[in-house]
Amino acid sequence: MAWFIAPEYWFARQVLERGVAVVYVLAFVAAARQFKALIGADGMLPVPRYLARRPFRVAPSVFQWHYSDRFFAIVAWGGAVVSAALVGGAADVVPLWAAMALWLLVWVLYLSIVNVGQVWYSFGWESLLLEAGFLVIFLGNDSVAPPVLVVWLARWLVFRVEFGAGLIKLRGDRCWRDLTALYYHHETQPMPGPLSWLFHHLPKPLHRIEAAANHVVQLVVPFGLFAPQPVASVAAAIIVVTQLWLVLSGNFAWLNWLTIILAWSAISDSSAARLFPVPGAPDMGRGPLWFTVLGVVFAVVTVVLSYLPVRNMLSRRQRMNQSYNPFHLINTFGAFGSIDRVRYEVVVEGTDETVLTEHTHWSEYEFKGKPGDPHRLPRQWAPYHLRLDWMLWFAAHSPTYARPWFPEFLERLLRNDPATLRLLRRNPFPDAPPRFVRARLYEYRFSTVRELRDTRAWWVRGLVSEYAPPLASRRAPLARRT
Template identity: 55%
Template structure:
């Protein structure tokens, strides 16, 4: 039954935004599921570094909403991951969006439920804020409908509220965090010490310090001022969204933060109206909704409103957190990862330490040490960092945290065991196995201090990084020592 009396709930002014939101969030889901299919078994599978079957024996795990509570196998994980990838790919292509709105809602809720199941057993390898961000974005975008109906304004508002918490929360974390954000020196260090630098990070680091101070000022403006204008009339909301998109693009080209910046750009389109898009790109031809006047079936309007009320109700805890003296960063207030608290880099690391894992064939460990190379984290000082985002290299990220002094939680010891065993799934997580699939006799882990080479040092040596040894993290160990 169509009920045009609920025309207030829908709008025909954000058709482009809806397409970008649905296809963009689906694209991130596609990458996340492909990443899970590729990395999860080696990291968390039956014979992984932190096996899920063992984790599921804990009381905490038994309280989490996940399909793996009843059974886990690597085969089941791959089926869910590849199934999620197929569903996400169909939404990226825009196929379900031409059917009744219930279909896009059901498919996005399936993506949310499947990925939630993975996140809730992912332990430290899935303990990143953008995991919760993707879950929340998937659930919220599920209620945008399809091209057969108008775009629900309550859903657009809630996506903007999500962006507000994401950006303003990050800004407040910085103001309450390290002095470097208040004295505008944070970017003196960030490009060099960020978790996973990109190919342009060194060039960004070598920019003049006055420009780095300008970066910090621009960041504060984008995160502490612009989010409020997302709720202003057009075109002010679109301008605010555009400013924040520019700052996110700068982060994309100067670093590797998995899909955090990419999905933020997508979500910011909730503030950009079709009128602004057509003014900026004349002749833009994107399919418009069949109900541009605001019509929406009653059977769809009711669940949209119910979902909106639920998300508004759950907003109390993250809203209170934004103004709390002890603001939580990247926290979920419920097991469903809905309406979360976000934030990043409350303090900036001023020195970069890296853990280098080596192996040798020599029984006495006196010589022949060769390095294992990771895909993303710095290793070989002559190697230019690569771009990997929005793909998420989970092991590389945890190696960065480990170098900062984080507890290995058992996964690092198991990583060394797997290297001693020349475990093929584990070796696939690395860029270079110096032993070509054969087990070494011994492995060890050393700590090095890394810094970007100056322009003069780079011209003289060709090196990207200058490093010096800081000590031994794990002395030489063999298979019998573990």
Template identity: 55%
Template sequence: MDWFAGWFGSADFGVARFVLQRGIAAIFVLAFVSGALQFPALLGEHGLLPVPRYLARVARPPGPTLFRWRYSDRLLRAVAWTGAALGLTVVAGLPQRGPAWVPMLVFASMWLLYMSIVNVGQVFYGFGWEILLLEAGFLAAFLGSDQTTTPAITLFAFRWLVFRLEFGAGLIKMRGDPVWRDLTALYYHHETQPMPNPLSWWFHHLPKPLHKVEVLGNHVAQLVVPFFLFAPQPVATVAAAVIIATQCWLVLSGNFAWLNAVTIVAAFSAVAIPAAPGATPAAVPGAAPGGPGTPGWFAVVVLAMGALMVVLSWWPLRNLFSRNQVMNGSFNRWRLANAYGAFGSITRERYEVVVEGTTGDPGSGPWLEYGFRGKPGEPGRMPRQFAPYHLRLDWLMWFLALGSPGLNWFVPFLNKLLDADRASLRLLRRDPFGGQRPDWVRARVFRYRYSTWREWRATGDWWVREPLGDFVPPISRGG
């Protein structure tokens, strides 16, 4: 059965499995910690969009969830910290030392636990990287352990994931905003992206011809290179390296939660490092025929997973060639074989909603500004680096400024500020009232732009902002 072992897996992908398992597990840890620290304030029993109220309103959640029958903040935290602990064991390499069913069970548990959170997370969990992490976590369950070869079918499924992610993003850009087609998208993107990082200002001020080169390089990386992930080695490894380098460039220029991190890790599925001559995987005691290090049951399970993904892939494949291409959507309740994409349109101007409070008369103030952790606020504050950690409130504030519906959670947020709610205030960087209740709060809209080189040298400000008017006029408790 040596031919089967050679077909089923290869020792050349030991490094790929190492990176995939530990990398995806580490991102799961971040996601679970984010849930434990942010979910109760946003969606908990007394949150902005309480899960119990949501579950009472919907016929059924969009997918399976442990909270379908009962939700409590204590149970949420137990789920989140359990998931984080499981992820840490994989990062440490503990489950991988056992039979293949051990890491399979750990990854399946993380997948189900995180899916339980996502499926009741409503708008705060409506991001493409949530379903991306779920799909990657599911596939990682079929990578085997140190006692088995790395299954080629699982690696192919990961490459198909990266292909959909990159090629889908490339198509949505070309079908969407004309600035992607005339190569001018980066004239605006670094300034108007959801959450700039410390280098975004510098990227924005690069020469415009270089911005066009960046966009052209992006098109090559997303529309051409992904096809070579399925080519023979070493071409597939080179394609993966190009994708990884492109994603690292995006990491340097912005905060996109764990979108780039998952893409980088998943791209390692195409990276082959030849094993030392004569090296073979360790045989599994009692394994059924299927080649050294390949138990028969494991081969059957991986083949079944591959068949499932082939069937489920019909919908995202059809979506790629549809004029009405869906961006970041699931076609089944299990969040597998999803459609991906990002920045199909680019905003030309940046708007920000600034939240203020006062203990004085609303007509005269003084009005003091609440400080958010990641989103732009005070002009003199340099943007910070938070990715791959995800600041959910800050991201929703960006969508709010674009005109996306959000008053169902934003007005409750203002009421939490009026009550000086501690859980809500912990989501912020600065409370100007030191934990005391303001008498009034309001939200105003500003137009933001990056300062020029001359303005930055003169004032040290990273932003220049212009007030445009009230978003929510002054309100008081009970008002």
């Protein structure tokens, strides 16, 4: 079936498969290193308690049959090992059916984690990874030429990511329409990076050009992915360049990198060869009939399931990052339909004093990624994902986001819980737990060029209000003295 194969996209398949496998490695490692305090058996939102209220059909997961922290660690680290093997090309040295089985395995393992992750795994890039991970199951390996239908479905996924994000901006905050969104975004985004201060201080006319270019890239360019070559390759290259710009300007986990990887599905090997040396493709067959049938069935199912995402994109009440089934297949995407004008941060503090007075000395907990110490330059963490830091950005917007887990987070600080402290950059009480902890809400803004020169501070902050009142450890009663 010559119509089913696209040998001119062999290198594109290599990029897709190896790239998705790299993201899987990062996702599994992040899960293994962070789960115990977040969703472990004694975590802030324990998996067993969550699954007790949700049957398999609602949250399909291997943990429905058994959960323990040790088993979760085996699943996460096992997924990382298999994904690393796929990065190294394991799928190309085994039979076709075995390669597909390996991709299916890592997809099932990560789906199992996401479906018990609760608010910690409620981000759009989780669904994007699962959808991309399911798609590569049907891309085949070096024994067969890339199936053209699956290559086109990868482009359809990129289209939904970009076009959905463009529509949500156009319909959302007015600042996107008057081109002023980037006056604020670099400063108020969830987790700024080391260059975000510089991006924020770019001239305002350039910010307006950025916003206008964003509309073109997300609302016009994606249609070029379905055009003949070399137009499709040019459209993909534009998306790649703009995504790299986003990589430089902030920390959005693996969202940008995965979009870059998927966009490569529209770049033909001949187009790529004009820019850099492309390895020669091996001898590839057309593949067995069963492989073709599976590819066609996958394409038909994708078309059917695309109805709801398309309807959502066309709706005036478009929703962002919506999954329509528990397998996170054929989702709708979108980001930053509204832009904050002011940045708020939750600052958590503790003290070892036994009695609270107006002179009590409070020491601040430092987080790995989110702004804290005004003199600390934001770090680059993406494509790694710091789940607690991201959720604290939402918590600063409204205590509603924090209500299910924040009180337990403070309780864990009061006993110097090792798993929780591993999520932080600095614990000011390494020898003994604090007597009290509290949280306060601050307004943050980037320092001006002059302020940075005079104070060496990247941020300027001011106290807004109390976020959580002092909480006593079980060692001592809560006592205040005026």
